[in-house]
Amino acid sequence: MDLLYRHRVLSGSFSCLTTIILLLGSPLGSMEAGGNETDQLALLEFKAQITDPGGVLSSWNDSSHFCEWYGVKCGHRHRRVVVLNLQSNNLLSVVPPHIGNLSFLRQVNLGSNSFHSKIPSEFSRLLRLQKLFLDNNSFSGQIPSNLSRCSNLLVLVLNYNMLEANLPAEFSSLSKLRALAIEVNNLMGNIPPSFGNLSSLQLFATTRNNFGGTIPETLGQLRNLQGLSLGSNKFVGTIPISIFNISTMTVLYVEQNQLKGALLSDLGFTLPNLKEIDLGDNHLTGPIPESISNASNVDYFSIPSNNFTGKVPSFSKMRGLYWFSIGYNNLGSGQSADLNFLCSLTNSTKLKLLDIGDNAFGGPLPNCITMWVNNISGNIPSEIGNLNKMSRMDLAGNNFSGHIPDSIGYLSMLIELFLEDNNLHGSIPSSLGNCQKLLLLDLARNNLSGNIPQEIVGLSSLSIYLNLSRNSLTGSLPREVEKLKNLDELCLNGNRLSQQIPSSISSCTSLERLYLQDNFFEGPLPSTMSSMRGLQVLNVSNNQLSGQIPEYLASLNLTNLSLSYNNFEGALPTQGVFKSSISTSVVGNKKLCGGLPDFQLPKCKYEESKLKRISRTAKIMISTVSASVGAACILSLSYFFWLRHNKNAPASSFSEDGLLRISYHSLLKATNGFSSINLLGVGSFGSVYKGLLDQTQSIVAIKILDLTCRGASKSFIAECEALRRIRHRNLVKVLTACSGFDFNGNDFKALVYEFMSNGSLDEWLHPSASQYTEKSKLSLLERVNIATDVACALDYLHHHCDTPMVHCDLKPSNVLLDDEKSGHVGDFGLARFLPEEMHKLLTNQSSSIGVKGSFGYVAPGVGSAISIEGDVYSFGVLVLEMFTGKKLTNDMFENGLNLHRYTNAALADQVEKVIDPILLQENQESENGQTLTPDGKNKSWFRTLECLVSIIEIGVTCSSESPRERMDISDALNKLQGIKKKLLEFIVIA
Known part of the structure; x- marks a missing residue:
């Protein structure tokens, strides 16, 4: 009878309960009236000693025969209990020893309850027992070794408990045992080599324990084994060659251990029935065997975070493949043919995840798709439009050139598109307007030109951000921008956009951050922007805007406002964000006056009649001050342009995307040398400090990763990725990240968060x-x-x-x-x-x-x-x-x-x-x-x-x-x- 493994278990486990029932389950005998006093008394004693908050055992009384009680089944030939199934009933207690008196029991299922303390040794008296499910409880202590007396045992499931100590070597005598599942416990020690004698075993699952030592070579003797799950333990050494010779194997999980060595070159031939394989997070080396293509049934292939090298073989025969993860290795050679294997995946029409990031791949991209941060060059092929089920595409940070193909508009299921940091040129295809489910679009830092298509700013689905910054876009901002009512962030800075900012932008009522700096916008700020109550950051610096600074800006909830280097004139408001010269920048506007003293603007002029009464001395003073302010403005303007064109700007400056660049030195200074006085707390992967940033004079929370902790670097990457892709008012905002070296040359990683003044819940x-x-x-x-x-x-x-x-x-x-x-x-x-x-x-x-x-x-x-x-x-x-x-x-x-x-x-x-x-x-x-x-x-x-x-x-x-x-x-x-x-x-x- 086949063992079915059609579900995925990322950490190396799979659903034992359903699988085992399919494996072993011919139906048991139905109930029959009658009974035996021994069984009845045992059941009543069982009931008397457990807590039953849901009252599911209320039927256990003299009003009916015990064979009709809830969860009880009796055999046809004897009026004896053969099945006791009390799964998922919130029962609370130590399992009463009286269960050992039900001597005809063949199946016991007490799973998903709240039984605790030790597993009673009285189970060993159930010599007819075939299936025992005690999973998802709070059993502790050792697994009773005397369970080995249950010589007819077929299935033993002890997952999700708090069992400890070693796995009993006595179990090797259970010659009929087909499934042994002990996942998610605190078991330790070695796997007994004698387990190689369990000749009937089809499933052996030990995921998430503390087993160590080497994997026994004797497991290769289990010629009926279909599923082997040893993930998330502490196994060392190599994977025994004998295991790769178990031709019945369909599932092999050994991820998250400390295994080393290379894979057998003929792996695909010795494991022809393989369906799922996970070798991730180990120290495995060498190439991916070319013979893997022979294992045509594989639908889950995961080997990330190892040291695999060389060319990636073809996977063309794996038509059912839905998960392909080879990231964080050293695959590839930086040559033009590195990515040819991607074309072999075009037959895998069920592919849901493709992860090849953080390898050494080079050369052009074939007619396929890949992940970010490699060194891929060439054009984006027009065939990319055939990937009509793609929901997220990330080609950022490569060397793609040429045009963005119009066919990209065929990706109607696309939700996120990242093309930033490439060498793309030409116009933005208006066909992107067909991607009606798009939440995020990032085309920043390319060489794109032409107008912004009205179809793009008319995509009402965009809600996370639209980033077209640092290109060479021209023309006006289309009035269709009013359709971006759900957008959080709009970045158009660093282009050549001109004309007035359209008044329709006020319809973007969810907008929190608006970056329009370094363009050629002109005229006044639209009065309609007064309705943008959610706006927190507004940067319109280095444009040609004019007129008075609107008073309504003081009534918005702005935390950062930059109006610098425009042609604004008149009195500077003094309320709201204008109370702080740190949060507000107005330098380079020669006709501004007034404001609070920190802005160092000249006083506003009085009416002509009043000026006549000012003394000659006062006039001289005003002239002197005006000259000084003018000189200061000229110096400030010179300094500004020097900063913009200085390629060797300090690390602790604002980056082109508006994020603050933070160096190790900046964080060291912000926390007073990571002083214990500023320590806010210590977590699993590092410490959090309170700090004051010089650049913004703002108080922040700084998480310093302890890179000696296993998983800290992955935690940093995971958090950066998560916070890059999510944005919500009830999520802590990350301001920037730092990844570099300290003064001793050691790796240094940190995250800078918005400071929460009221601490933790x-x-x-x-x-x-x-x-x-x-x-x-x-x-x-x-x-x-x-x-x-x-x-x-x-x-x-x-x-x-x-x-x-x-x-x-x-x-x-x-x-x-x-x-x-x-x-x-x-x-x-x-x-x-x-x-x-x-x-x-x-x-x-x-x-x-x-x-x-x-x-x-x-x-x-x-x-x-x-x-x-x-x-x-x-x-x-x-x-x-x-x-x-x-x-x-x-x-x-x-x-x-x-x-x-x-x-x-x-x-x-x-x-x-x-x-x-x-x-x-x-x-x-x-x-x-x-x-x-x-x-x-x-x-x-x-x-x-x-x-x-x-x-x-x-x-x-x-x-x-x-x-x-x-x-x-x-x-x-x-x-x-x-x-x-x-x-x-x-x-x-x-």
């Missing part, structure tokens, strides 16, 4: 003794606001990015609060983009793909895989922590009790007992301070409790142990917004 929920004050607690409304902000951020990541993103590490310390205590989700070092196909796969099947996150916030069982459901679980725990005030490490949480179970048990009629007391005290008194009921609780108190019950229900549902029971984050967001509205109504009424 964790500091407010659990202040230290030195932090605690009477005002250090968050109010109910503040907590609801923050929970809503976090839900809004997750909703954006899960549903409104072009590719769903999973944060993977949501917890209070990663939620930061600004001046108004609005919540911002930060730390994307573990975040992962989830392609649509992978999203569907993970939603429908169990997996342990790269389980990441922090203890207590990571979902148990299959929900801990990289999936949006895992994020929802973390959010649910966070909500419960916010409104109970209970820390996850509280001493009360032991023996299987956790925050979810604690609050869930109180939902029926005792919610007020688990709520943070300060939230109920807020509304315990009436307006005049007198209580309205004998127990001191007024109507407002009961209304507050009603809202709190709804919030706790959200937290409990989101943190359900079964992913299927969790609500979608968009539903949680809607419910929280409704609660917030109700709370505000209560406040108004009060």
